[in-house]
Amino acid sequence: PRHLGDLRPGRLAGPRDLLALGALSARDLLAPVRLLKRGEDRTTRTALAAAGFSEEFVERFFRPFLSGVFLEDELETSARFFHLVWRSMLRGNLCLPAEGIGAVPRLLADALPAGTVRLERAVAALTDDGVELVTGAELPARAVVVATGPGPAAVLLPGLDVPAYRVVTTYYHVGARSPLAEPTLLTDTRGRFLNTCVLTEVVPGYAPAGLSLIATSVLGEDTPGRERAVREALGDAYGADSDGWDLLTSRTVRDALPVMTPPQPLGRTARVAPGRYVCGDHRATGSVQGALASGARAAREVARDLGR
Ligand SMILES: Cc1cc2nc3c(=O)[nH]c(=O)nc-3n(C[C@H](O)[C@H](O)[C@H](O)COP(=O)(O)OP(=O)(O)OC[C@H]3O[C@@H](n4cnc5c(N)ncnc54)[C@H](O)[C@@H]3O)c2cc1C
CATH class of the missing domain: 1.10.405 (Guanine Nucleotide Dissociation Inhibitor; domain 1)
Incomplete structure (x- = not known):
């Protein structure tokens, strides 16, 4: 209001x-x-x-x-x-978890009995009795849910129908002063960047005291000269001198979001074969919300198939 x-x-x-x-x-x-x-x-x-x-x-x-x-x-x-x-x-509101997006899966895992989730166990292949890890160890399972993202899912489940993905690059700049003293996402009608935000105005703990962290995303890859052009556009958008900012890092995510051209079913069964299931944003909608909905659907289908 x-x-x-x-x-x-x-x-x-x-x-x-x-x-x-x-x-x-x-x-x-x-x-x-x-x-x-x-x-x-x-x-x-x-x-x-x-x-x-x-x-x-x-x-x-x-x-x-x-x-x-x-x-x-x-x-x-x-x-x-x-x-x-x-x-x-x-x-609802746009938000960022104070402890980073990793706080969301941590919350889910913490609600499970200790030892349920085992990290750093990459799966190399599905076997007749469960899965084989890259270490060669085998884990037996009556049901296997592949929740890996589209690339690895297509390898683990040959023949699986996976969509193409959108690529995004995010530049992280550090400045001594905040160029905009409010937690606001800026967009650009000229298309020089997708959006930009002073993250430390949303979560002050994202940078040491006295520094500002500015995140800016662009479509596609980080190409030579692109950061320079983005920095200039940011100087213009924020009305600030961006020359003195340090580039902390840039991150390109090649499987950032599934292509969702119409018609979109907005949800597909997790069942791919007896005892084999798949879930993730590519089975629902390209978002954390879609990934969670797809995971919940997989859980319901596994429970039903195992007679629980
Ligand atoms: C920069 C960026 C910003 C975004 N912002 C938003 C946003 O603001 N809101 C929003 O709703 N969505 C956002 N998204 C989209 C959102 O992050 C994805 O839709 C969501 O993370 C997809 O979840 P997922 O579980 O399907 O796959 P993932 O999150 O990709 O999880 C797959 C997991 O499987 C693991 N894995 C891969 N291979 C193996 C293997 N062989 N064995 C074992 N494990 C394996 C991976 O390590 C990973 O942890 C953003 C995405 C990007 C890139």
Whole structure:
């Protein structure tokens, strides 16, 4: 409510786009999920045009923001997925765990009996009786759930249908002063970066006291000269002198998100063969939420098949 003034006609958008935004948001916020999943799927760009948004507003607002969510900048991603994402964003807040994203699997593992989860045991192959680790050791199991991400899953389960993946690179810069004293995600209508955020404004503990950590993502690989261009764009976006920032590191993730062009089923069975299951974002939607939903479905199917 504190920021409702930003929605005054003419600031972010004209009356027509504001009306369309209100109608779309009310529906996505309140309608049952099964309604959002129903009907013929189409691209997000087509769905936004059908919802009455002007091309100009789509380019100025939706495209810059959603490029960072979909990891593609043509709005070719499934509208079903878009509506689910929009619903989640209206119902909750963007957030970062104070202890990093690893805190989420740690929380899940801590709820299990001690010794259930064994780390650093890479699986080399599935056997008739369970799995074989890269060390050569064998672990017997009545059911095996492959939750490895798409590349290793296709190796462990030959013939498995896996989608192509989107690539993202994130640059981490360190500055002596925060270029923006608020926990806000900035996007770029000129497409020079997907989004950028002063992480230490969200979680101060992400850097030692007195330093600011700025994370900026771009589509695709880290190519020669790209960091320089991004740094210049950041100086412009933040209105700050970015020349003095140190590049802490950059990370390219080649299997960051599955390609989700329409039609998207939004959920597929985990069963691939007797005693063999697969789960992960590529079996549901490209998100932590999708990965969790897919894992829960695999658990239900295993329990049913084992007669539990
Ligand atoms: C930069 C970035 C930002 C993102 N931001 C968000 C966000 O804000 N919100 C959101 O919802 N989603 C976000 N995502 C997407 C989200 O991270 C993924 O959708 C999610 O992590 C997929 O989970 P998963 O369990 O399917 O696979 P993964 O998280 O990839 O887990 C697979 C696991 O299997 C292990 N493994 C691989 N091979 C083997 C093997 N042979 N034996 C044993 N283990 C193996 C791997 O080590 C890994 O731990 C982001 C992704 C990236 C790259």
